[in-house]
Amino acid sequence: MYFLTLQDPNYMVKGSRDPLGFQVAWQGAGRHLIPELSTVSSSLRDFHIIGLANACKGEFDITDRDYPAFFLCLEQLMAYARLQKFAGEEGFNGIDRARKMMDDSRDHVEISVSNQLLSNQRSYGIWGKYSRPFNDMGLANDARFQQVQLQKLKYNPLLEQLVSQLAKKRGTSIKVKKSDVGALATPLSISSADERDCYIDHLLTDTCHGQLLDMVKSFPELVEMEFYERLDFIIDKAIDRKLAQVLFRIKNTERILSPLNRIFRYLQCKSSWTDGELASDEFIGAWAATFEGHENSYLSPEIGRLLGRDNLETVRGLVLVNETVCARRRSEPWMRFNAAGLEVNHFEGAFFSSDYDPMRNHDYTYFINTWFNLFKQLN
DNA sequence: TAGCTATGTGCGGCTTTGGT
């Protein structure tokens, strides 16, 4: 016989993400090199679309009140265009619904705020992912960039006519023939050296006077490298000491965060551990042994000191960090020590791989992937 | 061989949680 009662929400483990609070740490480290990109703002074509929308706002005198509706409609228009023109080459948010619309029996697609490509197009589409980087990087207020975007618009009279319609209709429905949408894709590619320069100036900046870009120009092999390989290469070759210093610190940050993360996820794989099991565990021991020194990382000494001691001390430290993080979130800790040893109460995200090599594998990206992704699309 | 069904897998998208 089982007696089931509802869980008291106050005592449930509420936070299921980021049990050690590392997200803030790695992002903070990444921002020391790449200040404005995010991990999801990695499609140049999405930047083309937000750039075009921004230029249209000025050109057609669209008010702040009307702009979001206009934006969503333009995003829809461009979704059909890119689906038609670049089928199979790229994915984008909203591709499923766009495909369904394009494949139905009608000869036209309907563009309107009520025909959203996503359950919440504003949140999950280009607006949500790109507004912050686009504005922060200064593309929104770059006169030359706006000029370039308007030229692209003028170059495509059909698009210009549809866009002017959208600007007047304020998000109410317009119909576009499916046979026409492919022709609307011209602004989705780079049209001039001027435009490429604008993107390079804004998307590929760093905190070190563009030294990262200079390095990649000098050493194209960097593009295809793995995370640590890339860091080591630049640290070794960089003439600018600040760039080398920042990357060295990012490297040491990941050398600490990743093993700690893996150890915590590994602990989650079993519901209880005796002190003896923890003390003699080969994986915890091997992963923790890669400690290189936290003084040259972006981490606090409390986090930095967790590695490089005996297993039990490392695990006690991690449990304490989780407890502190959970206390701040007003939720229960995921594991706790009792008389018998360590007791695990929350298994979400449990993960173990015997192949993990702390010297080669990494868990966090520091926005470096995004930067290189965009670099590739600009070359 | 064609057709059916079960099963596995990868991916896009949705939701939730925790952040700035």
Added chain:
DNA sequence: ACCAAAGCCGCACATAGCTA
């Protein structure tokens, strides 16, 4: 208002085994 990440879900697709 915006961003990161994880679990989950449904869908598309591949594969395998079975049957007629």
